[in-house]
Amino acid sequence: MIIRPAKNILGALRLPGDKSISHRYAMLAAIAQGATQLANFSTGADCASTLACVQQLGCAVRKNADGTLEIEGREKLQAPESSLDCGNFGSTMRMLFGILASQDFACDLHGDESLSRRPMARIMTPLRLMGAEISAANDRPPLHIRGGKLRAIDYTTPIASAQVKSAVLFAGLFAEGETTVDEPHRTRDHTEQALRAFGVELSRSKNRVTVAGGQKLTAIQAAVPGDISSAAFFMCAAALFPGSNLVIENLLLNPTRASLLDVLKILGARLSVINLEEHHGELVGTVKIEHGKLTGATIEGAQSVALIDELPVLAAIGPYTRDGIEIRDAKELRVKESDRIALVAKNLRAMGAECEEREDGLRVPGNQKLHGAEIDSGGDHRIAMAFAVAALRAEGETKIHGAESAKISFPEFFEMLESVIER
């Protein structure tokens, strides 16, 4: 994919449904009573992997004429005939694991090359404590699980991870007693919102969430709000050009996911939010973004957790700010779809920028000029899209290798980007 420099970002967009919410709705629909109807379901390959797994577990999945998706729940899931293919995505594997821990059968799960390198001990430990039998060579996929009767646990997660929290809460739905997850920093709360939408009662106190086992889920009708992690690329792009004016409608604005808006405001971009509504516990609204002189920011602690998927694009626009962007406490970036710290540093340097790579983050000095270059996406969708944004203000053309990886979360990305670029 070749990206040429832009002059401005102008227009209005509506984005496909949020990936995190789409996964959760599809998985909960599978264990709910009745047929769940979902509009604006994520178009990414990751969510297609979740749907394929749900089908392999015996649930009927239909696409209606109006584009809505219908998933028929089952009282008990069916043992799959072959290993469940979770594709590229950690969430599919880790969250499904929580449900499979309770089912009265054994099954295998595998993923692609990237997923096969990702650590799974973080879910194996709590689910084993609950009673599931799990095996995996080197704690990495492929995984084998035999589910069954589960006992409730009170579990403090060593790493702040919404995927781990979700897996334990999903297993907790089937355990005897009350299961609690306590996290070091608050992670995205879509699991809690989705469980409530499907009729489950939960309680929360600070970073502790508790669910009682044995509760029944009831099918829902919902529209998935636009994906804010996909919107991040457009918002950052718009912030780069003095004449930009971009509106994104129907956007997910859940406070545990919308920290990018705060960071862009701190940096100096002009942002406004209108038409705020709540759907099934999720805030949805319209965001308008215009340029402002970008200063600089340090992202650390709880904010690094909240922005984990947006950090690559924030680092990629760091050189265009006055004081730079510093990212700390983000070691988890090294075990995402790629080592995102190493790839961001490598690609910034390829574009002529100076940057300091650290074990848990990066420091990208501001006030630097970038030139077009060959970008190595490492097959990672967020790296490909982040550097498409950096390329818009570089001098000359940029070639993104592995740009097709955008289909993992956002197949329409390059087309939509072109539609809002003024040259």
Ligand code: S3P
């Ligand atoms: C996700 C949680 C995050 C995020 C991933 C999606 C989710 O991972 O990076 O893209 O849907 O719960 P962790 O919770 O492991 O940090």
